Amino acid sequence: MVVKEELLKKTQAYYCLDCGKCTSVCPISRFNGGFSPRRILIGSLTGRYEETLKDEKLYTCLTCGLCGTRCPSDVKFVEFIKSSRFEGQKLGNLVPCSHGGAIQSLMRIMTSPSLEQRRLDWVPRGAQVAEKGEVAYFVGCLPYFDAFFTDLEVNSLKIAKAAMKILNRADVEPVLLKNERCCGHDLLWAGDLDNFKKLAEHNINAIEESGAKTVITTCAECYRTFKIDYPTYIGPLSFKVLHITEFLIDSVSQGKLNFKKTRKKVTFQDPCRLGRHLGMYDQPRMVLSSVPGLSLVEMERNQQSAICCGTSGWMNCDAISKRIQSYRLKSAQQTGADSLVTGCPKCYIHFKCAMKDPKMGKELEIEIKDLTSIMADALGR
Amino acid sequence: MAIERSESDELRIGVFVCYCGLNISGTVDCEAVAEYAQGLKDVVAASTNRYTCSEPGQQEIKNDIKEHNLNRVVVASCSPRMHEPTFRVACQEAGLNPYLLEMVNLREHCSWVHIHEPEKATEKAKDMVRMGVSRARFLQPQIEKEVPVARSTMVIGGGIAGIQASLDLANAGYQVYLIEKKPSIGGVMAQIDKTFPTMDCSI
Amino acid sequence: MTDVGRHPRIELMTLSEVADVQGYIGNFRVKVLRKARYVDEKECTACGDCIDICPVIKPNEFDLGLSTRRAIYQPFPQAVPAAFALNMEECLGNNPIACGKCLEKCEKECIDYDMQDEEVEIKVGTIIVATGMDVYDPTELDEFGYTRFENVITSLEFERLINSGGPTEGHLIRPTDWQLPKRVAFIQCIGSRSEKRGNPYCSNVCCMNTIKDSLLIKDHWPEVEIKVFYMDIRAFGKGFEDLYKRSKANGVMYIRGIPGDIREDPETKNLILLAEDSNSGKVVEHEADMVILSIGLIPSAENSLIRQLLTLSRTSDGFFMEAHPKLQPVDAPTKGVFFAGCAESPKDIKDSVTQASAAASRANILMSAGKFTVEAITSLINEELCKACGVCARVCPYHAIEFDKEKKLPARVIEASCAGCGTCGAECAFDAVIMRHFTDQQILGQVEAILEENPQDKVVVFACNWCSYAGADFAGISRLQYPSSIRIIRTMCSGRVDENFVLHAFKLGAPVVLVSGCHFADCHYINANRWTQKRVEKLWDKLEKKGIRPERLQLEWISAAEGLKFAKVMKEMEELRQGVTLEEIEYTRKEL
C-alpha cells in the first residue's frame, strides 16, 4: 500500500532526511527500543504503509509532538499518525484501548442523541450558574473520570469546582451544559472520525443553543479539540474558545481577581496539547506568576522539550507508560518543588495513578495539583 | 498612437512554421497552419520546415527574404527565449533589421501543452500565427546603441573571492577599487585554520 | 592578501561602505563612505606601543570573543593594511578629560582623534559583488544548548581554538576547564537542510570542514575520540573522498543520526548526546567532553543594501540570483555587475576563487572591448503628445526619465539607463510614451488577432517575459497539459500592460483576461510589478462601476520555475471562462 499523496503533502513526510532526531527524543523510544518514529515513517514511505497501518505501534505513539520540535524538515509526524489511524479504522484495526475500552465505549454512548445525562450533580450549592448567557464553561469528562477512577481517588471534579469559583469571583455566571458530550478528542486520536464528528456536532449545537459566545475549558485536550479539530473537521465555530489560563490572564489584568500571598514552590508539567500542539507555554506560567510569592521552578525538560505524561487517548497504557511517568515524577521531585502543577486533567490522573503503584509509588510521591485548582485555592478576598 | 507606418512601406510578411521534428508536428498539423498563414493579409510566403533552427532551416529564411523581398519575418517554432537570437542573426545576415522578426511559440505554448487535443491545438496554432502576423505588421527596425565601458572596476567585499577578483583584474591592467567594511581584508577565510582538501594554511 | 596591499593598481578602501550607485553598465558612479580609522594608515607601522597602554578591553571579534583586544587594535597579525584602527565608540580619548594615552605614546604621531568620515566618488565600468556570507547562529536550536552549555561551540569557534594564531595558540582546550577534551563530538547540518529552523539548503562546506577538523585533531592528539553525527556526508570534490577516507582510517567514528537532545552533566560539564544510529535503529547515549556544531552559511547581512543599490534580486535561499543558473552563473541580472564567492551561493575556497577569476574574466571581456551594446527595447517620448505631467518619471524604477517639474518641458528618456519594462508606457495617460518593440499597436494587434474569431472561447493572458512567460515555457517543457483556450501575449514586464489593452480585450468580447507577472521579490525591473497591481486594482473598480464582474480580470504572480502553477492557473482561467455568459460579453461590448 502506498502512502496517499494527500497525506504526504499535508504532513511533508517525504521531506524526511532520515536523521533520527525524532527517535532520539521520543519518550517511547527511550524506554522501548523497538519504537522509532523515523522507522515508522521511512517504512511507510518505502512501500510498507500497509504494515504501518496494521502494526500496533501505530497506536503506541503518544502524539505528544516532541519529535516535531526537533525535526529539521518540519515533518508533521503527529498529523501523519492521526490520519493513518483514520485509515487503520477503515481497515477495522483493533485499537489497543486501556481499561478494556470502557472509556471509548462511554464516549460512543454519548453519540446517542436521546441521552439525557445527569452530569451536573457536582455543582456546588452556592455556585452561580446561568441557564443562558454569553459564557459557557465546558466541563468535559471530569464527572465520568471521578466515577470511573474511584479507586485512584482522583477527585478531578475539584478542577470543575475550582473553575466555578474563579468564574464566579470574576463576576461571570457561566452556562453549564446539561447535555454536553465528551469533546471527542480520544475517539479522534483513536481514528474514529465518524463518532468524533457526532460528538462535535452535539457539542456545537448545545453551545449554540445556549447562546454562549465564549466557551471556557479547563482541559488541554478539549481546548485543542475545539480550537483545531472542530474547525478542521466540522467548520468554523460561531463562538470563541478560551482556555482557563487565558481567562485568568484577562481577569487578572483587568483587576477582577487577586490572590493571597503564598510561599509555595511549584513546577509545571506542560501538557502536549496545550504546549506543543498550540504553543501555549507562557500563558500558564504567567498565570502562576500572578500569585504573589509563588515561585516556579522548571524541570530539566520543560516547555518545548517537556516530556509527556505517558499515555494518550486512553490507549496503550503499559509498562512503558509507567516508566515515562516515573521518570517525569522524578524530574519533578528533583526540582525541589512542593507540588507538581498540571495543566491537563489527564496528566493529573496519569500521575496520580503512577503514584498508586504498590512498588514504586512511595518513591514517586509529590503533591499534584491542577492549575485551575491551585489558582482557585490562591484566590484572595 | 505614435509612429504610423508610412503608406508606401508595403508589407511583405514571410511565415515559417517549424515541425521541430515531432515536437510540434506530432500534435499540430503544421501544413494546415502554413496554409492558413498563406491566406492571411500581407503574408506573401508561408512554408514549413523540419528544423527551422538548423543551418538549412535558417538558410531557407534567408533565401525567402531575398526571393520574396520580405520585410517582416514570423517564425512559428519554439520560445523566443530559446531561439530569438538565432533567427535575429539570420534576418540580419539576409539584410533585414533583426527587430523585424516575430516569434510564435508553438512548441512550449501549444503542442507540448495540448498533446491530447491535436485538432484544438491546430486551431490554437492558427490563432497564434495570426497574432504573430498581426504584431509583425507593426514591427519597426530598432538600432542597438553602444556605450563606452570605463576601464576600472569596483570589488565589494575583501574576502577570498574579492581578493582573487581584484588581483586578477589589477594584473590585467585595470584600476581596481576594493571596498571592505572591516579594518582588514581577509573575511571569514582568514579566521579558518587549515583548509581542505590540501590541509594548508588559509592566509 | 599582502599582494592586494601593495598592488599599484588596487586601491584598498577598508572601513568603507558603498553608499550610492548611479549610472549604468560601463559608467557607474559610486559613492563610497570611508569611515575614519583614527590612525594614519600609511604612517602606522603596527609597532604595538599604543596597544600596551590602551586601558579599554573588549572582546575580539576576530576570535569570536574567545580573546580580548583593546580599543586601538589590529584585527589579527596578518591584517592588511597592516595598520591599527581605533574604535572611537569604545575609546576614552574622545572625551577631553579622559585618556589620550595612545596619542602620547605614538612616536610617529599617526593617531588623530579628529579624523572624519569622508565620502569618495569613484567611476567604474564594472562591479564585482563579493560580499561573502555570514555563519548561522545556532542559539535558536535550543536542543543543542549552544549558549546554555559552555562546552558546546560552533565550528568557527573551533577554528579559532585550533589556530596557532588564535587565543590558545593552537592548543585545543574545552572552555570550562581549559583541558584537552578526550572525547569530541561534531554535529553536522546545523542550520542547514532544515525547513523549520535554519535554512533549507545544504551549506556545501560543512561536511568537508568537519572532516578537515577531525584530521587536525587526530594529527595533534591521536588519542582524542571523535564522533561525527551526520545525515549524509557530501564529499564530492576533487580529493575530498580521499580526505574522508583518511579521517575514517584515523579512527574518527561517523554515526549516521543527528542527536535530538543534549544534556549537560552539571558536575563534570560533560555533554550527553542522545542519538538514534539510523543504521542500527538503536537510540544510544554518547558522552562527550566537547560538542562542535557544524554550522551552515547564510547570506551576508550586507546583501540587502547592495541589492537595492544595484537592483539585484535574490533566490529563495536569500543569496543573489544570477542571470542564468547554468549559462551565466557569474553574471548579475544587472548588466556590468558580476558575482564572486559566497554572495551568490555557499561555496568553499576553491570554488570561490574559481568564481572570482571567472567574474574577473567576465568583467575583463567588457572592459577590454571598451564598449557595450545596450538594450534596443527602450522607451521614447513623443514630445508633441507629452503634457509634462511627470507620471512616467515617477513610476520609472530606474530613474531613467528626466523630468523638470518647474520648467514643464516634455520628459526625456536616458536610453542607457532604461531597461525597457514599459511601465511608463502603461501609465502615460496621453499615449505619449512609445515603447520600442512593444508598442501599443503591436500589442493591440495581437489582442485583435486573438478575438477576431469566436472571442467567447478564448482567454487572453498577458505574461511578462522573465517570469510568467518563462513559467509557461516551463509548463511546456514539463508537458503539463492545460486547456487550449489560452492565448498568451508576451510583454517584457507585467508593468507594460496598459489599462487600454485590458479594456480593449473586453470590448472585443474576451470573456476572461489574466495579467501575470513575477512575484514581488523577483521583478526583473526592480519593482515595476507594484504598478501592475495598482493598475489591476483600479481596473477592478472601473469594471465594477460599469456593471462588469471584476472577476473576469484576473491577476497572478507566476515565476519562471512555477510551470505547475502556470498550468493550474490556466485550468482555473478556463473554468472562469466557462462561467461567463454570452449575455455578459454582449453587455460588456456595449458598455465599453
Add this chain to the structure above:
Amino acid sequence: MAKKKKQEEFEPKIVVFACNWCSYAGADTAGVSKIQYPHNVRLIRVMCSGRVNPAFVIKAFERGADGVMVSGCHFGDCHYMFGNYQAKERFEVLKSLIHLLGLEKERLRLEWVSAAEGGRFAQVVKEFVEDVKKVGRSPLALTNI
C-alpha cells in the same frame, strides 16, 4: 399514547454475566429443573463475577442492551475467595456511570445466585425483565439500531 403501545410490544434485550461456579450453575439447575424464565436474557459465562470488567457492561449498553445483570456467588462462597467483593466494588462504579449517563438504575443489577438456587435464578431474571420492561427501550438501543 405511543409510548405505552410500544411498551406492550417491547421485548427487552438483556445481557447476564454469570460466574461459572455459582450463577451459571444456578442457571443450569433452573434448566435441569425445567423452571421457566423469560427468553430475553443472554447469558455470558465468566469464571468469576470479579472478571466482569466495567468495560464489558458499558460495551453491552453501547451496543444497545436494555439491561445488564452481573451475577456471582454469595459472599463467602466465592470460588476465588474475594472475586465477588471486587465485583461489588466495580458495580458501584458502574452504578455511578449509569447514573451520569442518565440511564435508569433499573437497567443494571447485581445478584448473588448460588449453584443450588435454580428457582432463585429464574425469579431474579423474571423480576429484572419486568423492571426493564417498565423503563422501556434503552435510548442507546433506539439510536444504535
Add this chain to the structure above:
Amino acid sequence: MAEEADFKCLRCGHQFKAPYSPKDEPQERACPQCGSNSVRRIKEKAKGK
C-alpha cells in the same frame, strides 16, 4: 496594532482579513484558501452600498 482590511478573492470568492494600511507599499497577496493572487480589497464605501 496593525490595521486590517477585508479582502475578497476573485477566484474562489473567499473573504478574509489581512493587515493593510494605505500608507504601505503594495504587497504581494494570496488568498489563504485557493492561493490565487487575484485578491481585491473591499473598500468601506462598497460595503455601505
